[in-house]
Amino acid sequence: xxxxxxxxxxxxxxxxxxxxxxxxxxxxxxxxxxxxxxxxxxxxxxxxxxxxxxxxxxxxxxxxxxxxxxxxxxxxxxxxxxxxxxxxxxxxxxxxxxxxxxxxxxxxxxxxxxxxxxxxxxxxxxxxxxxxxxxxxxxxxxxxxxxxxxxxxxxxxxxxxxxxxxxxxxxxxxxxxxxxxxxxxxxxxxxxxxxxxxxxxxxxxxxxxxxxxxxxxxxxxxxxxxxxxxxxxxxxxxxxxxxxxxxxxxxxxxxxxxxxxxxxxxxxxxxxxxxxxxxxxxxxxxxxxxxxxxxxx
Amino acid sequence: xxxxxxxxxxxxxxxxxxxxxxxxxxxxxxxxxxxxxxxxxxxxxxxxxxxxxxxxxxxxxxxxxxxxxxxxxxxxxxxxxxxxxxxxxxxxxxxxxxxxxxxxxxxxxxxxxxxxxxxxxxxxxxxxxxxxxxxxxxxxxxxxxxxxxxxxxxxxxxxxxxxxxxxxxxxxxxxxxxxxxxxxxxxxxxxxxxxxxxxxxxxxxxxxxxxxxxxxxxxxxxxxxxxxxxxxxxxxxxxxxxxxxxxxxxxxxxxxxxxxxxxxxxxxxxxxxxxxxxxxxxxxxxxxxxxxxxxxxxxxxxxxxxxx
Amino acid sequence: xxxxxxxxxxxxxxxxxxxxxxxxxxxxxxxxxxxxxxxxxxxxxxxxxxxxxxxxxxxxxxxxxxxxxxxxxxxxxxxxxxxxxxxxxxxxxxxxxxxxxxxxxxxxxxxxxxxxxxxxxxxxxxxxxxxxxxxxxxxxxxxxxxxxxxxxxxxxxxxxxxxxxxxxxxxxxxxxxxxxxxxxxxxxxxxxxxxxxxxxxxxxxxxxxxxxxxxxxxxxxxxxxxxxxxxxxxxxxxxxxxxxxxxxxxxxxxxxxxxxxxxxxxxxxxxxxxxxxxxxxxxxxxxxxxxxxxxxxxxxxxxxxxxxxxxxxxxxxxxxxxxxxxxxxxxxxxxxxxxxxxxxxxxxxxxxx
Numbered sequence: 001x002x003x004x005x006x007x008x009x010x011x012x013x014x015x016x017x018x019x020x021x022x023x024x025x026x027x028x029x030x031x032x033x034x035x036x037x038x039x040x041x042x043x044x045x046x047x048x049x050x051x052x053x054x055x056x057x058x059x060x061x062x063x064x065x066x067x068x069x070x071x072x073x074x075x076x077x078x079x080x081x082x083x084x085x086x087x088x089x090x091x092x093x094x095x096x097x098x099x100x101x102x103x104x105x106x107x108x109x110x111x112x113x114x115x116x117x118x119x120x121x122x123x124x125x126x127x128x129x130x131x132x133x134x135x136x137x138x139x140x141x142x143x144x145x146x147x148x149x150x151x152x153x154x155x156x157x158x159x160x161x162x163x164x165x166x167x168x169x170x171x172x173x174x175x176x177x178x179x180x181x182x183x184x185x186x187x188x189x190x191x192x193x194x195x196x197x198x199x200x201x202x203x204x205x206x207x208x209x210x211x212x213x214x215x216x217x218x219x220x221x222x223x224x225x226x227x228x229x230x231x232x233x234x235x236x237x238x239x240x241x242x243x244x245x246x247x248x249x250x251x252x253x254x255x256x257x258x259x260x261x262x263x264x265x266x267x268x269x270x271x272x273x274x275x276x277x278x279x280x281x282x283x284x285x286x287x288x289x290x291x292x293x294x295x296x297x
Numbered sequence: 298x299x300x301x302x303x304x305x306x307x308x309x310x311x312x313x314x315x316x317x318x319x320x321x322x323x324x325x326x327x328x329x330x331x332x333x334x335x336x337x338x339x340x341x342x343x344x345x346x347x348x349x350x351x352x353x354x355x356x357x358x359x360x361x362x363x364x365x366x367x368x369x370x371x372x373x374x375x376x377x378x379x380x381x382x383x384x385x386x387x388x389x390x391x392x393x394x395x396x397x398x399x400x401x402x403x404x405x406x407x408x409x410x411x412x413x414x415x416x417x418x419x420x421x422x423x424x425x426x427x428x429x430x431x432x433x434x435x436x437x438x439x440x441x442x443x444x445x446x447x448x449x450x451x452x453x454x455x456x457x458x459x460x461x462x463x464x465x466x467x468x469x470x471x472x473x474x475x476x477x478x479x480x481x482x483x484x485x486x487x488x489x490x491x492x493x494x495x496x497x498x499x500x501x502x503x504x505x506x507x508x509x510x511x512x513x514x515x516x517x518x519x520x521x522x523x524x525x526x527x528x529x530x531x532x533x534x535x536x537x538x539x540x541x542x543x544x545x546x547x548x549x550x551x552x553x554x555x556x557x558x559x560x561x562x563x564x565x566x567x568x569x570x571x572x573x574x575x576x577x578x579x580x581x582x583x584x585x586x587x588x589x590x591x592x593x594x595x596x597x598x599x600x601x602x603x604x605x
Numbered sequence: 606x607x608x609x610x611x612x613x614x615x616x617x618x619x620x621x622x623x624x625x626x627x628x629x630x631x632x633x634x635x636x637x638x639x640x641x642x643x644x645x646x647x648x649x650x651x652x653x654x655x656x657x658x659x660x661x662x663x664x665x666x667x668x669x670x671x672x673x674x675x676x677x678x679x680x681x682x683x684x685x686x687x688x689x690x691x692x693x694x695x696x697x698x699x700x701x702x703x704x705x706x707x708x709x710x711x712x713x714x715x716x717x718x719x720x721x722x723x724x725x726x727x728x729x730x731x732x733x734x735x736x737x738x739x740x741x742x743x744x745x746x747x748x749x750x751x752x753x754x755x756x757x758x759x760x761x762x763x764x765x766x767x768x769x770x771x772x773x774x775x776x777x778x779x780x781x782x783x784x785x786x787x788x789x790x791x792x793x794x795x796x797x798x799x800x801x802x803x804x805x806x807x808x809x810x811x812x813x814x815x816x817x818x819x820x821x822x823x824x825x826x827x828x829x830x831x832x833x834x835x836x837x838x839x840x841x842x843x844x845x846x847x848x849x850x851x852x853x854x855x856x857x858x859x860x861x862x863x864x865x866x867x868x869x870x871x872x873x874x875x876x877x878x879x880x881x882x883x884x885x886x887x888x889x890x891x892x893x894x895x896x897x898x899x900x901x902x903x904x905x906x907x908x909x910x911x912x913x914x915x916x917x918x919x920x921x922x923x924x925x926x927x928x929x930x931x932x933x934x935x936x937x938x939x940x941x942x943x944x945x946x947x948x949x950x951x952x953x954x955x956x957x958x
Contacts, residue, residue: 021638024431132309133316136582137575138542144563145321145571148328225440229545232442233560248443252549255446256454266443274438281434422682500723503678507718508789509711509741511703518737522728597728598773 018286025282028275032217035272039091046085047073051240054080062260075260077251086242087265093243094269097154098223101161102216108162109169110212116170117177127174131167139164139226144235152238157230161223168219169212176208214287217280221273228269244269306590310583314576318369321575322362325568365572374576375569377562384573387558392577394464395547395554399539401474406481407532413482414489414528415516421494429486436483445476445549462551473550477543481535488531492524499523525596533589541578624651625797625829626675631689631699633667633674636682643901644670646853648689649927652797657823657830659844659861661837661876665897667853668833669801675699676714676799677706693797712742715790719802721782725774731758731785732770738792757788760825761818780811784818791822798828804839816842837880841865846933849873852898852906855927859934869936869944871913905939913940 019026038045060076061068062083068075074083116127134142146160228245230236237243239250244265251261368375374384382390410433417429452472453461459468496502497520505515540555547556555574562570593600633645645667652658660668673679675691675698691698693714698706710716718724726734735757736750745753751770758766761784774782783803790798803819804812820843823830832843840847840861847864849857849872857870868874875893895910902909904921914920919939927935938944 129309129312129316132313133320133579136313136579137317137320138544138559138578140542140544141559141563141571141575141578142324145324145328148563148566149324221438225438228440229442233545233548245440245442248440248446252446255450259450262443262446262450266440266447269440270438270443273440274435277438278434498680500718500720501726504716504718504724504786505726506678506707507676507710507716508738509707509709510737511707519726519729523726599727599775 019282022282024278028278028282031271031275032279035091035275036095038088039095042088042092046082046088047071048082048085050081050086050089050242052081054082056080059254059258061258062264074264075258077258077261078254083261083264086247087244087268090242090244090247090265091268091272093154093237093241094224094227094245094272097158097161097227097237097243098220100158101165101223101227102219104158104162105166105169105219106212106216108166109171110173110208112166113170113173113175114177117174117181124174127170131171134164134167140229140233143226143230144233147230147235152235154237154241157227157236160230161226164226165219165223169215172212172215173208176211180207210287211284214284215280217276217283219280221276221280224269224276225273306587310587313583314579317575317579318366318572319362321572322365325566325571326358326361328566369576374573377570378567379565384567384569387570388555388573388577391553391555391558394552395540395543395556398470398473398477398543398547398552398554399536401470402477402539403481403536405474405478406485406535409478410482410485411489411528414486415493415521417486418490418493418497419512419516426490429490433483433486433490436479436481437487439479439483441476441480442545442549444479445472445546448472448476449549462549464550464552469550469552473543473546473552476546477539481532481539484531484535485528489524489528492527493520496520496524522596526593529589529592529596533585537582537585540581625654625693626652626831627690627692628671628675629690629692631671631674631691632687633670633679633684634687635684644684644853645674646901646906648850648853648855650848650855650858652829652831654796654829655827656845657832657843658846658848659840660831660833660848660850661835661840662850663835663897665852666850668850671850671853672799672801672831672833676710676716677701677703678716708742711738711795712793713795714797714799715793715795717783717786717790717798717800717803720806721779721786722774722806724786725782727774730771730773731777735770735785735789735792738789742793753792754788757792758785760791761785761788761822762814763788778811779807780814783807783811783815787815787818787822791826791828794826795828797831798823798826799831799833801833802835803832804836805834819843837876849876852901854906855937856907857936857938858927859931863931863934867931867934869930869934869941870907870938871911871944872907873936874944875910905937913938913943 019029054072054076057069057072057076058080059078060072060080062075063070063073065075072082072084074087076082077086112127116124142164143157143160146163147156150156150159227236227243228248231243231245232249234249237246239246247265248262248269251258251265254261365375372385374388376383377387380387413429413432417426420426449461449472452458459471460466463469493516497516501523502515502520505519510519542556543552543554544556544560546552547554548560551557555577558570559574561567562574628651629649631645631648632643635642635644648667648671650658650660660672662668670679670684674684674686674689675693677698679686686699689699693709696705698709701709725731732751732754735754736747739745739750739753740747743750754770755766758769763769763781763784769777774785777785783806787803800819804815807815816839819830822828830843832839834840844861846860847858848855849864849870851872857864857868857873859867859869863869864873865877868877872893875891878891879893881890893910898906898909902921904919904923905911905914905925908914908920911920917940923939925937925939927937928941930936930941
């Protein structure tokens with residue numbers, strides 16, 4: 001009931017205490033940590049080398065099915081490679097690509113957003129037009145085009161995804177700069193004689209950092225999904241490297257004969273993206289003091 | 298007032314269109330030389346030159362771009378390098394399939410998404426709300442290609458309910474439409490739910506109760522319209538996406554739409570077709586944005602007075 | 606607004622045998638992650654037909670919550686009515702289900718809210734909202750409802766009512782919006798009108814206009830009114846009886862004359878003393894020391910800020926009941942006898958000054 005009673009906000013609590021309240025958010029955060037650990041500890045955790053062929057054990061189903069053995073817990077593929085090990089190792093690529101892209105887009109997006117937000121005028125108009133055009137461009141097509149231009153490979157896919165997604169951060173930062181520059185404390189700083197650059201750095205950046213950081217898990221999720229789709233189609237990560245998307249793409253023909261090659265890599269991908277999204281949604285609310293009252297709605 | 302606004306919007310749209318054309322033009326030219334894909338590896342330089350000329354690829358980039366723009370204005374987007382049809386015809390042939398799929402998927406997504414979103418918002422934090430929130434989260438996080446393959450495996454191969462791919466009957470439509478609807482269901486449900494929750498907290502809702510109205514009437518008559526704006530915005534984005542970006546789904550299900558056309562064109566570096574597809578995407582985005590903006594005016598009378 | 610000096614004659618209280626609304630022992634709390642807020646703690650008051658009861662108190666005193674609880678207009682999570690009864694025409698409103706309540710709301714009991722800018726639905730026309738109020742409780746056609754809506758708007762002084770019927774709230778000025786709300790509330794001739802801070806969101810000139818309309822509405826319909834406000838001047842102008850609330854408790858009740866001329870509670874005295882006056886010279890405005898509590902104090906809710914108690918143990922330990930201090934005049938203070946008769950706001954001798 002707005003305006004009747006002022007309910008105390010939970011804004012006094014530090015983040016780690018807040019998250020304990022939300023079981024889903026906590027679970028997804030833990031899952032993400034587990035995945036990262038899995039990626040880091042892959043050589044220890046994976047029972048086999050992911051590129052190792054076992055030609056006598058081709059297309060074995062998971063251990064609990066007929067013909068399966070406990071040696072290859074999640075089965076093997078058409079060349080006898082262990083499914084579980086490949087899934088574990090794929091996490092490295094899937095995660096690193098996503099992290100790299102988010103890092104790049106964060107930096108570029110922030111710089112561009114700051115610049116256009118502060119400089120305004122023609123620069124701003126120009127920028128808005130460019131982002132409109134980039135955003136209207138069908139996503140997969142653009143990525144595919146960039147990959148076609150630069151040739152396949154890890155760096156290419158990272159660049160392609162960055163080219164596609166830098167606009168998100170740029171727009172967010174620009175929006176925040178625009179609303180911040182009208183605030184009194186910024187105007188006061190300028191009156192006191194600081195240069196625009198100085199005002200930007202000392203006053204705007206701190207206010208921007210928190211919401212930006214809060215967006216990171218969501219962006220990670222989105223990037224992972226895009227990389228997986230592109231790799232599935234064959235335009236992304238190339239063998240001998242593996243990513244979850246590539247694993248599913250490579251197993252397309254085996255849909256009827258060896259579904260485990262599709263089910264489990266896909267599930268790893270899905271659960272990771274889901275965790276990123278759940279955690280990211282929670283973080284976005286929790287990091288914004290104004291919206292903390294919404295936690296739990 | 299409205300006229301000025303429209304003119305301004307059209308102007309911006311044209312700029313976007315122009316920029317996108319330049320982008321795709323540049324990208325496709327950088328993608329490689331289609332000629333080498335057309336002729337044998339050991340073909341003579343002369344043959345290559347001839348092919349290039351035939352395809353209109355012999356001028357400078359600026360010349361090519363100007364040609365492209367001028368022809369485009371007349372509705373001619375050039376001929377496909379590979380097929381013997383004009384790219385415009387190729388696009389038009391592929392459109393109905395994409396539009397049909399998009400329409401069905403959109404209908405499902407909106408009906409389901411809005412309904413579960415509204416229902417969840419009326420009892421926040423109840424088990425129903427948790428279920429809906431989980432479904433939407435899952436929907437938004439779902440890799441299309443994975444769920445598509447899984448559905449094929451279960452429904453088509455396993456149960457034999459629907460054909461595995463292709464088009465031609467209503468049954469063929471079922472799986473692709475479902476797969477395409479999953480993410481929009483999630484995002485629309487999320488937006489609907491949070492928008493409704495916001496509105497139900499509003500003062501005018503208290504007034505409505507104080508007048509003696511009951512909840513179903515209040516939701517229907519008072520709240521839905523107010524909650525509509527974010528939902529329409531999201532709906533517009535998702536619909537535009539359905540009409541331009543179903544590449545993965547169309548490829549997996551071998552659905553003869555624009556997505557599949559684009560995918561093939563990318564693989565063969567068929568410039569004119571790629572350009573045409575991008576043009577189509579730009580058009581859809583622009584039209585969709587315009588429609589969404591117009592709907593704001595209908596939904597919220599306060600926006601009618603504003604001059605942008 | 607400074608308190609206007611009323612006539613010295615005490616206005617007779619319009620009384621029939623039974624009060625129209627009788628609230629007893631109302632306790633409402635809000636359950637939040639940070640703890641339970643005790644918004645209303647054992648509040649009782651009566652409203653008789655035809656009279657205007659002013660409920661006055663600072664923000665956070667629970668006055669709005671108490672009255673909204675009566676009509677079930679709180680959001681039930683996190684709000685919770687823990688105890689009490691609110692008897693209206695023989696029915697305990699707190700025990701009625703939503704269906705029964707919806708019959709009473711808008712017809713027998715109507716509400717005017719504080720901020721007409723947000724209390725009216727921005728996407729519906731004023732006309733449709735007033736017609737709706739009519740058609741919920743009366744079986745009339747759309748055309749008839751429309752005609753009646755025009756009459757109602759004219760009654761509250763909206764010029765060009767017929768045309769303005771089809772306009773939206775944002776096209777009305779603040780004062781006009783509030784008047785439209787009044788029209789909407791009066792549509793079904795309610796027996797009890799609740800006005801929750803009706804003029805707080807308006808500027809002074811508009812306040813006067815809206816007040817006039819309120820008085821007119823009161824006269825026409827002979828409805829009883831509960832006027833919730835923190836503005837003592839409003840109370841002085843409109844109310845017959847006053848209920849003074851603080852920290853969810855009723856501290857004093859009485860006729861408007863008694864409250865203004867014979868206050869018998871230190872809080873009421875403090876409130877009156879804080880009013881700026883035209884007829885005396887002051888170096889600085891008086892204010893009650895301290896601030897309204899966030900957690901409920903033990904014993905008397907006001908004791909941490911009270912100069913009468915002077916740290917006496919009883920104040921901190923025992924919750925004072927409402928004691929009779931005169932005809933129809935009660936005060937919840939352990940030491941009310943120590944307050945001298947006929948104290949006027951400028952004369953109060955407060956020891957800390």
